[in-house]
Amino acid sequence: MTNTDSIGWLGVPLAIMAGAIRGSSPFLFVSLGECLTEKSGKINLGLEGTLLLGAMSAYAISYKTGSPWLGVLAAGAAGAVLGSIHAWLSQRPRVNDIAVGIAMFIFGSGLAFFIGDPYIQPMAPPLPGIQLGNWSQLPQLQSALKISPLLVAGIALAFVFHWFFLNTRWGMFIRAVGDNPAAARAQGISVVKVRTLSIMTGSFMAGIGGAYLSLVYPGSWTRLVSSGQGLMAVALVIFARWDPRRCLYASLLFGGAQAVGPALQAAGVQSYYYLFNAAPYILTLGIMIFTCSPKRSLAGAPGALGSGE
């Protein structure tokens, strides 16, 4: 946590900025993953379980092999396996994707806790960071500007996804399947295949988000390593109106908002700490109340989302 003793109130905006840089990556990866999933017309509420299993796998593999990058890969693979279960189940007739998501959330977190218990104690090698703050004298600024390569990859992916959805054949397939599966099927697109791949890739990304939690920040594996970023993914995607670039901005905002409470506490404001922690949720809810309308669906929402088709 950034220490505000020496620089006083200046520490608060600095801590928020540091929080945005440090805490946004898990949000970014899960929201990009969920965005991809929802674009194909299905919801995955189980990404919290995926995130936890990813965090555990990354930490365990990094500890066993000594290579954090192998850990990241393992986290993605573990996520994709959970994703394949979700993809298969949620496309059965009469099976509700929201219910499957909650069951996957419980199953995934149970599995992560079950396998992960022996890895709570040992120290796994963390992912190295890129130091961009050497020009500054302030240690706070230096630590704030230590950027993880995963964040860089996530930012790049947000723009790649945007381009992918608009300009590639597969991007078009995903949007077609998400908007109108019947029409897509008539065009000869395999709805099952497109959705399965979208959900698995989305879960792969959520797994990597988990790897960030255990290998970068907070940087260890415990049962409390995630603070609900996976469950929030669904809200984030709505907040971002299913636009990958806006997922990036929303993630930075949520990461920064997460740091408001602790920063104010460090600056001496003790009360309202917990309410500040809820700021992102209140903000999302407020924005939804103001921008939604009962007469039409949200701009940008995939047509088949939540229809059970």
Place this chain on the structure above:
Amino acid sequence: MSTIATLATTANPAPAEPVSRNWRVLVESVVIPVGAILAALVVFGVFCGLAGASPFSVYHSIYRAAFGNWYAFQNTLVRAAPIMLCALCTALPMRLGLVVIGNEGALVMGGLGTVLVGANWVTAPHYVALTAMALAGMAMGGLWIMAVGAMKLYRGVNEVISSLLMNYIAIAILNHLVNGPMHDPSSLNKPSSYPIPDANLLGNIPGSRVHFGLIYGIVACLITWVLIEHTSFGFKVRMIGGNLRAARIAGLAVGKISLTVCFLGGAAAGLAGMAEVAAVQGSANESLVTGYGYAGILVAFVGRQHGLGVLLVSILLGGILASGGMLQRVNHLSDATVLVFEGMVFLVILYSESLYGRFRIFQEKAA
């Protein structure tokens, strides 16, 4: 006489065929869930085998800890009570076609309402205090979910997302209150609110170690069953859930009915919070957030949003949760084993929903 006779014949036009189909459908609706649970047990057994524990010893532990004797079964029932109440919070709005997952938040708000009354009005006589606490808990939980319904009705806000967000907001309010304005300075290890005086705690059902929350849960499930399946109000609810446009055209007061049902669902979860506070915790603290809400969502789906189904599945899940300690002590498995088992059971049961109508043997024979 003649009208009754005509009614009888129109209501039952061709007795032979539907009867044979009905028993086949009935058998199907028993065989598929039972088969699903057995399949989940097999998958879980393989999992335990891989983890180095004998599956049969694990089955035996679960059975003994959950349903083995009256003492064990009471543990199951204590856990089942809040789950069935939380499940109604999803099951009731789902009959309107709304997927509400704000159970955890409604439970927390119900618990806060309970403490607000119970810890402040300490001089109230026992039954007056209990009634007031239950009403406060139900009102808080009910209003919480009614807000979700109102956001959906008047602003078109997706109820899945809004209720999920409301969970986090409720938990933040709980943390704020028990660490701030309602903080009891004597609760050092676990920040808690001021306690409810012992005299006003919710007691156990005579002759058992199960608190009265179980009775609340069973009664709430029965009321739900009668209300939704056997009253004209329930018919209207099902009509809205079946076809919203048709219900509007038929002139139903969609808004009023929807908000009422959301309130009832939230009130059930709020009552679960009341029972947890007044019978188990004695005060409001973070132990209220134990995942009963999320378990309740699944129970509502698996119990097919039906009052009696919810009752049955809650007891099953209560048994699974009650077996955690035994699995740790006897089989040396992590306490997370029950989460894995819970997830597996629900995944397999959800899958089994897609099997209805797939087996020829349960189908009416072609004429």
